[in-house]
Amino acid sequence: MSSIKDVAKLAGVSVATVSRVLNDKGYVGQSTREKVEKAIKELNYKPNEIARSLFKKQSNTIGLIVPDIMNPFFPELARAVEDMATKLGYNVILCNSDENREKEQAYLDVLKQNYVNGIIVSSNTLTAEQIGELNIPIVSIDREISKGLPTIVVENKKGAIIATRFLKNKGCKRIGHIRGTYGVVNAEERCEGYTDVVAEEPWFRKSYIVNGNYDMESSVEATRELLCLHPEIDGIFAANDIMAMGAIKAAYQLGKKVPEELAIIGFDGITISTIMTPELTTIAQPIYEMGELATTILVSLMEQQSIEKTYYTLDIELIERKST
Structure with missing residues (x-):
């Protein structure tokens, strides 16, 4: 691998001159610049980006x-x-x-x-x-x-509203929500969207919302607790696709068929949601x-x-x- 000294030697100039050409700092005559650039090309010289960053106090x-x-x-x-x-x-x-x-x-x-x-x-x-x-x-x-x-x-809240209404239109009578991490803005917005749709339903209880912490394993446990507490639930809106996958796993463990007995929708639109079984209905982000x-x-x-x-x-x- 060629060094800056090799470039300077081939071009017949000082290392400082090569450095000025590389960093475009200071005056270098056109003929000298051309000699340096020719030497760089012939030697296939690649500047040390770390050193250049230290010199310029910025990097690409x-x-x-x-x-x-x-x-x-x-x-x-x-x-x-x-x-x-x-x-x-x-x-x-x-x-x-x-x-x-x-x-x-x-x-x-x-x-x-x-x-x-x-x-x-x-x-x-x-x-x-x-x-x-x-x-x-x-x-x-x-x-x-x-x-x-x-x-x-x-549009986090809008997406949650669409998801929850979609489950209702599919015939779900009791819809639970696996929410994301407390304090995370998009988790709060998605939970608000769900609540806006179901808050006035006579069946709704706060215990229909469980925390899956935006994590698959946490959502498996949360879904098991939710369905054991409320076996009447026939629809779940999970605040991201990973938790929706966890909900499907929990349903399988409890012997519930998806979607025949339990419809599940996620949020994100990640690629892996298309290759699982069953393929996941989702609110897709761009x-x-x-x-x-x-x-x-x-x-x-x-x-x-x-x-x-x-x-x-x-x-x-x-x-x-x-x-x-």
């Missing part, structure tokens, strides 16, 4: 912090971010925070130390104060952190579009371009499959 890199890489929603989102970042000439560093405040702050510190140009983050713990201290462009996705911060979300949009906005901010607006609410879509 953006950070992506997600709360749970085990949830297929976030790898799909990461794929969209990476695809768009690559098109725009940037690399991506992926960080999994586990919704842990200390771990998230540690990642923020590492990303800043590596001179990332900007960060896309999905967080329920990051504060406006932490954002201000970073002093680099930030875009929030899936969850709102603070007013004025560029944010991309979907996951790829969210990732593309977040990256485009972030790069615009990093390159000091104006953006159309700071708050984007994308629509959702009901996709009916075999679980209902």
Whole structure:
């Protein structure tokens, strides 16, 4: 592998001159620049990006912090971010925070130390104060952190209303809800949407709502408890697809047939929902579009371009499959 010294020797110039050409800093005559560029091409020299980042105090890199890489929603989102970042000439560093405040702050510190140009983050713990201290462009996705911060979300409450009404229209007489983590904005909005539809029903009880914590195994236990307490339930709206899959597993364990005895609908539209049995009916988010949009906005901010607006609410879509 060639070094910067090899380039300087072949071009007949100093290492400092090669560095000025690479970093486009300082004056270099046209003929000298051409000799350096020719030497770089002949030697197939690849600059040390870490060293360049230290010199320029910035890099062609953006950070992506997600709360749970085990949830297929976030790898799909990461794929969209990476695809768009690559098109725009940037690399991506992926960080999994586990919704842990200390771990998230540690990642923020590492990303800043590596001179990332900007960060896309999905967080329920990051504060406006932490954002201000970073002093680099930030875009929030899936969850709102603070007013004025560029944010991309979907119609969570609307989607929950559509899901719950869909179950009613399918003939479900008693509909339960497996909610997401307490305190997470989209979980609260989806729970509100469900409640808006069923609150006036004579059968409704608060015990028809259980916490699946946005996790498959937690939702298995939550669903078992729900169905044991309320065996009359014939429909379940789960606040994400992973929990809906957990609900299907619990139904199988309890000997309930899906959808004949229990209809189940999720929320997200992750790819894996199409390959399970039965295939999952879901409220689909435009996951790829969210990732593309977040990256485009972030790069615009990093390159000091104006953006159309700071708050984007994308629509959702009901996709009916075999679980209902």
